[in-house]
Amino acid sequence: MLLQTVSARAVRLRSIYVELSHFAQRHAAWSAPRRLAPIAAPRQFRSQAYLRERATPELPAFLKTYKEAVEFPPATYDFETFFANAEPNTQVVLHGYLGSLSAISKSLSFATLVDPTMEHRIQLVALKNAIEKLKAVNKHSPVAVRGTVQRKKSKASDSVPKSSKDIWELVLEDIHVLNDFPKEIVMKPETVFPPEQRYLQLRSDAELREALMFRAKVHNVCKVELEGHCRPAFVEIETPLLFKSTPEGAREFLVPTRRPGLAYALPQSPQQYKQILMASGLPRYYQFARCFRDEDLRADRQPEFTQLDLEMSFATGDDVMRTVEGIIRRLWSSLMKDPAPEGPFRRLSYHDAMARYGSDKPDTRYGMEIIRLDHLLPVDLVNKISPLHDPIVEAFKLEANDNDPTETSKLISQFLDSPAGAPFNANPDGAPGVFVYNGKAPLCGLQPFGFEAAEQAEELLDPDHGDLIILQARPRAPFTAGSTPIGDLRRALHASAVSTGFKPAPTGFDFLWVVDFPLFSPSSDSEPGQGGAAGITSTHHPFTAPKTPMDVDLLLTNPTQAVADHYDLVVNGVELGGGSRRIHDAAVQEFILRDILQMRPERLEDFSHLLDALRAGCPPHAGLALGFDRLVAVMLGKESVRDVIAFPKTGKGGDDAMVRAPSPMTEEALETYHLRLRE
Ligand code: ASP
Numbered sequence: 001m002l003l004q005t006v007s008a009r010a011v012r013l014r015s016i017y018v019e020l021s022h023f024a025q026r027h028a029a030w031s032a033p034r035r036l037a038p039i040a041a042p043r044q045f046r047s048q049a050y051l052r053e054r055a056t057p058e059l060p061a062f063l064k065t066y067k068e069a070v071e072f073p074p075a076t077y078d079f080e081t082f083f084a085n086a087e088p089n090t091q092v093v094l095h096g097y098l099g100s101l102s103a104i105s106k107s108l109s110f111a112t113l114v115d116p117t118m119e120h121r122i123q124l125v126a127l128k129n130a131i132e133k134l135k136a137v138n139k140h141s142p143v144a145v146r147g148t149v150q151r152k153k154s155k156a157s158d159s160v161p162k163s164s165k166d167i168w169e170l171v172l173e174d175i176h177v178l179n180d181f182p183k184e185i186v187m188k189p190e191t192v193f194p195p196e197q198r199y200l201q202l203r204s205d206a207e208l209r210e211a212l213m214f215r216a217k218v219h220n221v222c223k224v225e226l227e228g229h230c231r232p233a234f235v236e237i238e239t240p241l242l243f244k245s246t247p248e249g250a251r252e253f254l255v256p257t258r259r260p261g262l263a264y265a266l267p268q269s270p271q272q273y274k275q276i277l278m279a280s281g282l283p284r285y286y287q288f289a290r291c292f293r294d295e296d297l298r299a300d301r302q303p304e305f306t307q308l309d310l311e312m313s314f315a316t317g318d319d320v321m322r323t324v325e326g327i328i329r330r331l332w333s334s335l336m337k338d339p340a341p342e343g344p345f346r347r348l349s350y351h352d353a354m355a356r357y358g359s360d361k362p363d364t365r366y367g368m369e370i371i372r373l374d375h376l377l378p379v380d381l382v383n384k385i386s387p388l389h390d391p392i393v394e395a396f397k398l399e400a401n402d403n404d405p406t407e408t409s410k411l412i413s414q415f416l417d418s419p420a421g422a423p424f425n426a427n428p429d430g431a432p433g434v435f436v437y438n439g440k441a442p443l444c445g446l447q448p449f450g451f452e453a454a455e456q457a458e459e460l461l462d463p464d465h466g467d468l469i470i471l472q473a474r475p476r477a478p479f480t481a482g483s484t485p486i487g488d489l490r491r492a493l494h495a496s497a498v499s500t501g502f503k504p505a506p507t508g509f510d511f512l513w514v515v516d517f518p519l520f521s522p523s524s525d526s527e528p529g530q531g532g533a534a535g536i537t538s539t540h541h542p543f544t545a546p547k548t549p550m551d552v553d554l555l556l557t558n559p560t561q562a563v564a565d566h567y568d569l570v571v572n573g574v575e576l577g578g579g580s581r582r583i584h585d586a587a588v589q590e591f592i593l594r595d596i597l598q599m600r601p602e603r604l605e606d607f608s609h610l611l612d613a614l615r616a617g618c619p620p621h622a623g624l625a626l627g628f629d630r631l632v633a634v635m636l637g638k639e640s641v642r643d644v645i646a647f648p649k650t651g652k653g654g655d656d657a658m659v660r661a662p663s664p665m666t667e668e669a670l671e672t673y674h675l676r677l678r679e
Contacts, residue, residue, distance in 0.1 A: 069178045073144045079115035079122065083165045086149050093146045094122065094170065097181075098137050109134060113145055113170070118206065123152065123169040130172040140181035146174040195650055195657035202646070211644045215632045217335055219288060222308055225330040226286050230323060234284040234310060239273035241266060241290065246606045247531045247599070248272075249541050250293040253303070256673035266292035269625060271541060272610050274311040275582055279618035286310040288628060300640050302629065303654040307577075311623030317565045317581045320622045321345070321513055324569060324577070327626075328511060336635060341511050345569075349516040354479040358394070358487015360514055363573030365506035368396045368490050373471065376456045381448050386430030386473030393473050394486045395457070398493060400466030401503055405438040405445070408468050408502075412436070415496045424489050432489060433471035437463040480521055491573065509634075511571045519546055519564040520596070532597030540566040542593055543610075544580035555588075559596050569626065574634055579624025586614040 059067070075095040077085070082092065099112030099121065109126040111134055124145060126134045137143060147170030181187075185200065193201040202208055226234035245252055245265035255264040267273075269291045277285045289309040295301060308327075312319055325345055332340035353360050356369050374382065374393040382393055400408050412434050415421045425431045438445040446454035446469075463469060470493070472486035497503040520536040523529050529537030536559070538544060546552050547565040554562040565581035583589045590611055593599050629641040642648040649656055670676065 065177075068176075072176055072178055073146065075144065079117075079120035082122075083120070083168065086168045088150055090149050091146065091173070092149060092170070093144055095142070095144050096121075098134075098139055098141050098143050098175075100139060101134060103131075107131070111172075113143070118203075118209070120165060122165075124172045125150075125169050126172045130175075133175050134172060137175060137177050138181045138183050140185075140187055142178040142181075144176040144178060145170065145172060146176075147172045198647060198658045208643065211632070211636055211638065212646055214335070214636060215644050218331060218628075218632050218635065221331050221334045222288075222327055225327050226284075226310070226323075229326065229330070230284065232284050234286040235282060236287055237277060237282065237285050238287060239267070239270040239277075239289070243267040243273075244606070246272065247529070247603055249527065249529060249537065250295060253292045253294050256675060258672055258674075260674040268293050269307060270309055271543065272607075274309060274623060275543060275610060275618075275621065276613045278311055278313040278582075278584075278621040279613040279616055283313045284310075285312075285623075289625070300642075300651075302641060302645065302649055304649070305641070306628040307625040308628045308631070309623070309625040311621060313619045313621040315620070315622050317515075317567055317579070317622050320579055320581075320624050321567055324579075324624055324626070325511075328569075331631075331635070332509075338509055341509065346512040347515050347567075348512050350514055350518070351479060351516065353514050354484060354487070358484040358490055359573070360482045360517070361568065361570045361573060361575040362487075363491065363494075363506070364510045364512060365508065365572060366494055366503075368398060368494060370394045370396045370486055370490065371460055373453075373457060373460070374473075376453045377471075378450045378453055381433070381450075381453075381471075382473065384448065385433040385471055388429055388473055388475055390476060391429065391473035392476050393471055394484075395461065395469060395471050396486065396490055397461045397463055398468040398470070398497060399503075400464065400468065403466050403502060405436045405441075405466050408436045408466050411497060411500060411502050412468055412493075414500075415493055418496070420492050420496060424485065424492070427472075427485050429475065429485065430473045432486075435469040435471070437465065437467045437469060439465040480518075481524070506572070509571050511569065514568045514570050515566070516547065516563045517566045517568075518560065519544065519551065519562040519566075520560050531603060532593075532599045534596060534598040536560060536597065538592075538597070540564060540578060540580050542597060543582045543589065545583045555591070555596065565622070567624070569624070571634060574630060575627070576631055576634065577624055577626035579622065581620070581622040584614060584618050584620045586611045586618075589614055 073093045076092040082094065094113060096113040096115045099114050101109060101111045103109045107128050109131045111124045111126065112121045113124050114121045124147065150169055150171055152167055152169045187200060187204045189204055189206065191204050242255060242264040243266065245254065248268055248271060250268040252265040252268060255266060257263060270287060270289045274285050287309050289307045290304060291307050292304050294303060312323065329340045332338060350360055353362055357364065358370050371394065372392065373395045374391065377393055382391065416425055436445050443451065443454050446457065449457055461469060470489065472489060474484055498505045517539045519539060521539045523535050523537045544564045544566050546555060547563045551562040568578040569576045583592065593604050593607060629645055632644040633641050636644065638644060647656065647658065655661065
């Protein structure tokens with residue numbers, strides 16, 4: 001009973017206290033003066049002196065120093081507020097990093113204080129005693145300084161009015177070192193630190209820090225669009241990271257557990273969970289999802305990366321594409337100088353993308369479209385450029401932009417002799433056939449074509465003096481995979497022409513959807529695929545729906561001819577993301593896994609949770625994931641996603657060089673997880 005009374009009283013007292021403190025906070029918020037008030041001898045400086053006096057003599061130096069930094073004086077203001085409200089002759093405490101010191105005379109020195117965001121700076125004026133204090137602090141050390149605000153004395157030469165930030169300086173009274181920056185480290189904006197010292201790179205490289213801040217803004221704009229402007233609104237839902245191994249397409253990372261023989265797998269994407277959410281009555285899902293793929297680190301990939309992942313029920317691929325166009329438009333209109341793309345984005349079928357650009361993610365800004373020429377070329381010429389019997393021969397033109405033929409010849413021979421050109425020379429289907437169009441040469445440099453073919457080729461390619469014409473053979477077979485050799489050559493040669501100044505760099509953003517991918521592709525040796533026995537894998541993933549009723553028929557008769565309702569968002573030669581309409585019918589999903597991909601029954605069992613959810617009246621649904629790191633890199637015009645990730649893994653082996661991961665497993669860990677290393 002007594003206990004109850006006491007605790008009831010305590011509760012009442014606490015609630016009175018909470019109310020009072022709320023009142024005080026509210027009141028403070030209403031009436032907090034925005035002016036800088038002079039501060040009376042700050043408690044923290046006093047307490048430092050107190051600590052110094054009372055310091056136990058036995059304390060080693062490092063503990064003494066640390067003890068002084070434990071209670072450091074709070075800043076009176078951040079720099080921005082300070083600049084907006086500074087008043088002369090007031091005393092303030094500011095936090096920041098100490099910049100360079102310049103001694104003017106024995107009794108006058110200047111230094112800069114850089115604020116914690118490293119965006120603002122203020123001049124510190126040190127007189128007499130303060131000079132010694134200042135000198136004792138290493139450049140770049142974090143400090144708290146106390147000083148008196150004064151207007152900078154303007155020199156006669158300062159005729160231009162200074163910004164409001166530039167007119168103030170602090171007469172230094174005390175400086176409190178919060179930690180030392182080592183003297184031996186040279187840190188300048190242009191210094192490149194090894195990946196082991198990523199923190200120094202971030203600290204010295206304003207562009208890198210700005211990229212991270214920009215990334216946060218991109219995140220925010222996506223959120224605002226999806227939650228605030230889409231109807232029904234999207235809901236951000238987290239899905240588990242400890243997932244299970246399912247053969248979706250990429251190689252997974254396993255997480256062993258203490259239960260013998262049992263492991264989780266990290267998700268290659270939240271694909272299955274998001275589809276299950278569609279069966280769970282949540283019609284609009286999105287998430288900034290961490291995904292993990294143990295892939296060979298091809299150009300600029302990370303073993304862990306972020307996707308803006310979304311899924312919509314009662315929706316088709318068209319609904320998803322419109323939603324994503326809305327996100328892109330809002331991002332561009334909110335954060336970019338370039339105009340936001342208007343109207344629905346252009347759509348290009350996989351076949352046309354491969355035929356016209358030799359790539360399923362073409363950069364469509366610089367022409368150089370590929371055309372077929374095999375129907376008009378003499379057999380002699382075809383035999384010269386390829387050992388293949390009856391190959392397809394394709395061509396493109398690189399415009400010379402007023403460069404004369406000798407410049408063009410120089411460009412192509414330097415390219416083909418360089419490491420970038422080597423794989424094209426070594427193509428077993430034949431090296432590229434190179435022709436420089438020259439108005440002064442016989443048949444304008446196209447003699448090997450013969451008169452008739454030269455005339456037809458001129459009609460199709462419309463070359464000008466100095467232009468380069470490239471021929472390339474390939475086997476007569478349908479397109480598979482992401483590019484053809486001539487497509488790779490088009491891209492590499494254009495990049496080389498830009499880097500050597502032969503052509504201007506393309507500008508702007510050309511968004512397009514690449515659609516109508518084949519539902520299945522031949523299995524590749526380098527990708528794990530879905531591990532079925534059919535020799536084919538799903539081009540996107542095994543949950544992708546066939547596009548039309550006719551493609552449904554093809555599932556029975558000729559599945560490799562079936563087209564998928566799969567769409568990739570491409571801009572300037574970069575695949576920003578991909579998605580598809582899903583199979584929402586359990587029987588069809590099972591048919592694809594078991595009968596078309598020919599998965600073993602135990603692998604099929606790995607998908608039983610998804611099949612059960614589809615069976616429970618799952619509505620039709622579709623979705624997509626945008627590669628978030630890549631999106632930010634594209635917006636900032638960065639070459640590498642590493643420039644927009646705080647702690648990226650290195651290209652070599654996906655190591656985190658700073659923390660040294662992955663690290664060897666200890667005997668103890670092996671034992672805990674019941675593992676044994678194979679000899
Ligand atoms: N899960 C897919 C991927 O990671 C994206 C999607 O289909 O929504 O590529």
